Amino acid sequence: MTDDPDTVTVVVTAPDGERHELAVERGRFLRDALCEAGLSPYAAATERLNCGGRGLCATCGVRLPDGPPPDHPHDRLAARFGYPRLSCQVAVDRPMRVELVDKRVWGGREDDE
Numbered sequence: 001m002t003d004d005p006d007t008v009t010v011v012v013t014a015p016d017g018e019r020h021e022l023a024v025e026r027g028r029f030l031r032d033a034l035c036e037a038g039l040s041p042y043a044a045a046t047e048r049l050n051c052g053g054r055g056l057c058a059t060c061g062v063r064l065p066d067g068p069p070p071d072h073p074h075d076r077l078a079a080r081f082g083y084p085r086l087s088c089q090v091a092v093d094r095p096m097r098v099e100l101v102d103k104r105v106w107g108g109r110e111d112d113e
């Protein structure tokens with residue numbers, strides 16, 4: 001928990017269950033804060049091939065169990081139908097929990113044992 005009024009606590013759960021607590025500058029976009037902390041919302045293939053946070057490519061999705069109300073058309077649909085929200089369209093203005101989505105490409109090979 002942060003005591004600084006200019007920062008907000010964001011608790012991030014990675015797909016493997018590992019938890020990270022970030023102190024994020026109030027008003028920053030969630031995508032930027034996640035990337036800066038090394039907790040990318042992208043899949044490996046879209047790490048570089050994305051729209052740069054313009055809300056166009058839908059590759060930066062995360063789950064926000066108690067995030068702010070959606071105000072982007074994609075996010076309104078996401079909230080309605082239960083799919084991930086665009087982290088590039090979420091301004092961090094309150095403490096929130098973030099769940100990173102496992103975005104491994106299906107069809108990938110298991111490690112040889």
Ligand code: FES
Pocket residue numbers: 031050051052053054055056057058059060086087088089
């Ligand atoms: S980075 Fe493209 S929609 Fe978020």
